[in-house]
Amino acid sequence: MMYDDLSLDNFMSGLKKRTPDEREFHQAVQEVAQSVIPFILDNPQYRDAGIFERMTEPDRTIIFRVVWEDDAGNIRVNRGYRVQFNNSIGPYKGGLRFHPSVNLSILKFLGFEQTFKNSLTTLPMGAGKGGADFNPKGKSEREIMRFCQSYMTALYQHIGPHTDIPAGDIGVGGREISYLFGQYKRLTGRFDGVLTGKALEFGGSLIRKEATGYGAAYFMQEMLAHHNEGIEGKTCVISGSGNVALYCAEKIIHLGGKVVALSDSRGFVHDPEGIDPDKLAWLVDLKTRRRGRLSEYAENFGLEFHADKKPWLVPCDLAFPCATQNELGAGDANALAQNGCIAVAEGANMPTTLEALRVFRDAKVLFGPGKAANAGGVAVSGLEMTQNSMRLAWTAEELEDRLQAIMKKIHRQCVRYGEDPSGYMNYVKGANIAGFIKVADAMLAYGVA
Ligand code: NDP
Ligand code: 2IT
Numbered sequence: 001m002m003y004d005d006l007s008l009d010n011f012m013s014g015l016k017k018r019t020p021d022e023r024e025f026h027q028a029v030q031e032v033a034q035s036v037i038p039f040i041l042d043n044p045q046y047r048d049a050g051i052f053e054r055m056t057e058p059d060r061t062i063i064f065r066v067v068w069e070d071d072a073g074n075i076r077v078n079r080g081y082r083v084q085f086n087n088s089i090g091p092y093k094g095g096l097r098f099h100p101s102v103n104l105s106i107l108k109f110l111g112f113e114q115t116f117k118n119s120l121t122t123l124p125m126g127a128g129k130g131g132a133d134f135n136p137k138g139k140s141e142r143e144i145m146r147f148c149q150s151y152m153t154a155l156y157q158h159i160g161p162h163t164d165i166p167a168g169d170i171g172v173g174g175r176e177i178s179y180l181f182g183q184y185k186r187l188t189g190r191f192d193g194v195l196t197g198k199a200l201e202f203g204g205s206l207i208r209k210e211a212t213g214y215g216a217a218y219f220m221q222e223m224l225a226h227h228n229e230g231i232e233g234k235t236c237v238i239s240g241s242g243n244v245a246l247y248c249a250e251k252i253i254h255l256g257g258k259v260v261a262l263s264d265s266r267g268f269v270h271d272p273e274g275i276d277p278d279k280l281a282w283l284v285d286l287k288t289r290r291r292g293r294l295s296e297y298a299e300n301f302g303l304e305f306h307a308d309k310k311p312w313l314v315p316c317d318l319a320f321p322c323a324t325q326n327e328l329g330a331g332d333a334n335a336l337a338q339n340g341c342i343a344v345a346e347g348a349n350m351p352t353t354l355e356a357l358r359v360f361r362d363a364k365v366l367f368g369p370g371k372a373a374n375a376g377g378v379a380v381s382g383l384e385m386t387q388n389s390m391r392l393a394w395t396a397e398e399l400e401d402r403l404q405a406i407m408k409k410i411h412r413q414c415v416r417y418g419e420d421p422s423g424y425m426n427y428v429k430g431a432n433i434a435g436f437i438k439v440a441d442a443m444l445a446y447g448v449a
Contacts, residue, residue, distance in 0.1 A: 082130035085111035092128030095169030116435030148179035193388030205384035213247030215376015232256035240323030322347030
């Protein structure tokens, strides 16, 4: 048996040798391997078929040049990617990120995470992730349009409603999806559900833009209810002020929580009174329509903006990291735990470092990992695909009921596999094992492939 010596250390050193310099990818795999390798050793059919070795190698990676012309007539070149990670349980599905930090390691970590997340949604979706090292900040509307058109011109042959269905992520929202969809339609002459997060006029779904943030709030609600607690009256800190953070705040406020901090890449705003629905509506308009900065919110409402600082030192009961990977380290986790934080739900993908995860676990802070807590976004993307296939649109109420039901099912799957011998509900372990089983069983069924 080739895999008789399967252990976390052996596995990780092999992976690092095969993929040098892919730091974020190693981190995401290690977090899953810590839970899944002991499970595989207890279930040798997965070990003998080399399932985890196969799952950590993407099906394929497409890397391409994106050339576009800026408003001053300069020719600009960016690098575009699509990592098609695993299509065992459905077509590749996952977002596109436009951010200067984008590289292969980051997209592989995101695609790998997506495999488990999409499995947990209970919907038939495989996993992919893509994007470009393009920085949308400071670009004009026309520059964004030209970049999106050029990006799609390079990508369109590789995607389709039955093969690979991209969506948004950091730097890619409704505006970018519209430009991408328009170009796909122009190139292929086809009008089909090849992207999700579309506008309502051309096949988009109600609640999609809210779904990730709402879902994270619902997942928190489930974790708390399972431990005889609730959101009402709790003080909450949220990082980020983008798509996920804003709608997470909206739902938390609706459920009776008090949101006292939000952030962006330049710092955080502390609002001790709590953000009310009117102030939030002002902020949503600022961020989505006027495309302004969070510091303008602080200025407008006479609040303090803490430049170049993270919000984790603000005392809270509940924390929602909703900005980006590795934004919450061990020191931040210690501060949160010492200040009495009882639960964390990740709206972002891998915002918590491995060291910080250990701090939360030792302090018995409830911790909902992104692949469970932020799965509401891709789940409603899955529902957008269903609606496109049926050529009809569900109501917002119908969709929110379905979203809530899916978040409950995800929570139940985590609980099924997550309990530690100490009695601590280890949602990281539960999500990893539950997400793994469905994909692994499909891969076993296909034979050696
Ligand atoms: P947006 O682009 O709408 O917002 C991103 C937010 O995070 C902004 O406030 C941004 O600040 C901040 N941010 C981004 N990069 C950094 C950085 N390097 N350092 C500090 N702050 C940063 O993205 P989303 O809200 O869509 O995505 C946020 C997170 O949620 C990501 O991890 C994404 O992968 C994840 N996610 C998104 C889903 C979706 O449906 N959109 C679904 C599931 C997960 P600034 O404006 O200053 O750059
Ligand atoms: O990380 C994610 O799950 C997303 N960015 C959403 C993916 C999707 O296909 O809706």
